[in-house]
Amino acid sequence: MQIPNLEQARRLLCRLQDHIRDVLIAARAKSGRSFAKVAGVTAADTIYQVDRITEEAILEWLGRHWPTAWPIELVMEGLEGEATTFPRGTPVARTVFKCILDPIDGTRNLMYDKRSAWILTALAPQRGARTHLGDIVVAAMTELSTSKMWRSDQLSAVRGGGVKAQACDLQTGRRRALRVRPSQARDFEHGFASIAKFFPEGKGLLGAVEERLWRELGVLGKNGGQLVFDDQYLSTGGQIYELIVGHDRMLGDLRPAAYAKVGLGSASLCCHPYDICTALLLQEAGGIVEAPDGRPLRVPLDTTTPVAWMGYANPVLARRVRPVLRRIMAEML
Numbered sequence: 039m040q041i042p043n044l045e046q047a048r049r050l051l052c053r054l055q056d057h058i059r060d061v062l063i064a065a066r067a068k069s070g071r072s073f074a075k076v077a078g079v080t081a082a083d084t085i086y087q088v089d090r091i092t093e094e095a096i097l098e099w100l101g102r103h104w105p106t107a108w109p110i111e112l113v114m115e116g117l118e119g120e121a122t123t124f125p126r127g128t129p130v131a132r133t134v135f136k137c138i139l140d141p142i143d144g145t146r147n148l149m150y151d152k153r154s155a156w157i158l159t160a161l162a163p164q165r166g167a168r169t170h171l172g173d174i175v176v177a178a179m180t181e182l183s184t185s186k187m188w189r190s191d192q193l194s195a196v197r198g199g200g201v202k203a204q205a206c207d208l209q210t211g212r213r214r215a216l217r218v219r220p221s222q223a224r225d226f227e228h229g230f231a232s233i234a235k236f237f238p239e240g241k242g243l244l245g246a247v248e249e250r251l252w253r254e255l256g257v258l259g260k261n262g263g264q265l266v267f268d269d270q271y272l273s274t275g276g277q278i279y280e281l282i283v284g285h286d287r288m289l290g291d292l293r294p295a296a297y298a299k300v301g302l303g304s305a306s307l308c309c310h311p312y313d314i315c316t317a318l319l320l321q322e323a324g325g326i327v328e329a330p331d332g333r334p335l336r337v338p339l340d341t342t343t344p345v346a347w348m349g350y351a352n353p354v355l356a357r358r359v360r361p362v363l364r365r366i367m368a369e370m371l
Contacts, residue, residue, distance in 0.1 A: 040107035042134055044196045047108070047161055047176045052194050054099055055157045055180035056206075058141055059190060061095040062088070062148075062182060063208070088149050090116075092141035100124045111164065113138040115312065115341045135161045136169045138339045140312040144273030148182055155182040156275035160315040162339060170336045171311060177318040179275050183208065191216065193282065195322040201282065220325040220351035221284045225358075226257055230280070231288035232268040237307065240296040247292065247370050254362050274313035278349065282323045287351045288359060292330060294344040295371040308344040311337050317347070326350040330367060332360045 065088075093116055101124060104110065109128040111121055113136060121130045137159065142148060144155030157180045162173035178194035190206045203216035223229055233248040235241045252258050257266055269286065271277050280286040293308045317327035317335065327349045329335055337343050348363070350356035 040105075042108045044176055045199075047135075048178065048194050048196050048202075050104065051159045051161070051176060051178040052180070052192060053103070054096070055159060055178055055192065057099050058092050058095055058157050059180055059182055062091060062142075065091045066185065088142060088145055096139065096141060097122075101126065108135060109133040110135040110137045110161070113312070113339055113341060114141070115310075118341060130164075130166070133164045136164050136339050137161050138174075138312050138315045140275070140315065142182060143275040143313055144182070144271075147272055147276075148184070151184050151186075153271070153273075154184060154187070154276065156180065156273055156279065157182060158275045158312065158316045160318065167338065169339050171314065171317065171339065172334055172336055173339075174315065174318050177316045179279065179316045179319065181279075191279070193218065193279070193316075193319050195319050197318060197322070199322070201319055201323045218283045218323060220281055220320070220323055221287045222352055223287055224352075224354045226252075226255070226287055226355070227260070227265045228267075230267045230269050230286040232266075232270065232286075232290075234270065234277075234289070234291040234293060234309075236270060236272050236293075239302055240293065240300050243296050243300060243370070244292060247296070247366055250366055250370070251359070251363060254366070255358065274309050275316055278314075278316055278320050278327070281325050281349050281351055282320050284351070287355055288349065290330065290346075290348040290363075292346050292367070292371065294346045295330075295367065299371050309347065310341060311339050311343055311345060312341060314345055314347055315339070317349075320349060324352065326353060326356045328356075331364050332356075 104124045106125050111123050111130050111133045140158040142155050143158050147153040148155035160174045160177040162169050175197045180192045181190040183190050188208055190208055193203045195201045203218045204213045205216050206213050235244045277289045291309045320327050330346050330348050337345050
């Protein structure tokens with residue numbers, strides 16, 4: 039079996055995401071508000087009509103363009119059950135990569151034309167059920183811009199090679215390189231940082247955890263207070279992007295623990311492995327993504343495991359928060 043060229047694999051993921059983006063742009067121009075219709079409900083999430091549009095395009099593109107020498111198992115919401123592999127019919131045991139893909143992370147943003155969503159894709163050497171987030175060696179994310187935007191950003195990386203970032207002009211197709219760098223701030227004052235509180239369920243508990251975190255870090259009440267800004271970007275990939283480009287200093291998602299605490303069950307609407315599969319990009323940019331207790335994320339590459347995570351723009355901020363957050367979670371969650 040041919041040894042995969044990871045740089046070529048990175049370029050293939052970017053091409054796949056270009057295709058998905060273009061299909062969605064064309065579908066939006068044609069069908070408009072139908073994006074907001076519910077198409078189904080799975081164990082992981084609600085599936086909207088906009089999600090369904092991408093599935094056929096992805097399967098068709100992979101069938102036509104993915105190298106037969108690098109067989110893959112595709113892990114994607116909506117494909118639960120019998121394994122989907124390319125070339126079609128390849129036994130999972132003979133695949134080289136496990137490919138985890140979220141066609142639209144931030145569906146609710148996109149279907150109401152509020153804010154960009156993101157296509158997220160990553161590859162990890164196939165190790166069967168033992169394959170986990172830390173095994174990922176190639177990742178890419180592409181912006182699904184709102185209808186009034188002319189630009190779509192695309193970030194990609196091979197482990198150890200740094201982040202490659204481009205801006206694509208959606209009107210002309212021209213591309214230009216982007217410089218991206220996480221914030222180098224050593225504190226949180228006058229910056230954006232927050233814990234995810236996307237839905238009414240558990241919001242009170244998550245807000246109390248976050249407020250206590252800022253209090254114990256000495257931010258609340260300092261110099262008149264109101265020094266940390268909260269931006270609830272309903273897209274894990276979007277949150278990772280905000281950290282990479284320097285907009286946010288810390289973002290985290292503690293929903294699994296909070297939902298379990300209030301009796302909803304940790305498998306309620308949470309982050310899943312496909313939502314956080316581009317964590318490699320932040321790491322390659324110099325930031326940190328980890329479990330809330332500071333350990334590496336080692337979640338399996340599936341569509342149902344709930345994931346709690348913390349992302350920091352730089353190691354200084356991570357060192358400030360880790361011990362405080364660990365103690366607060368032990369007492370409150």
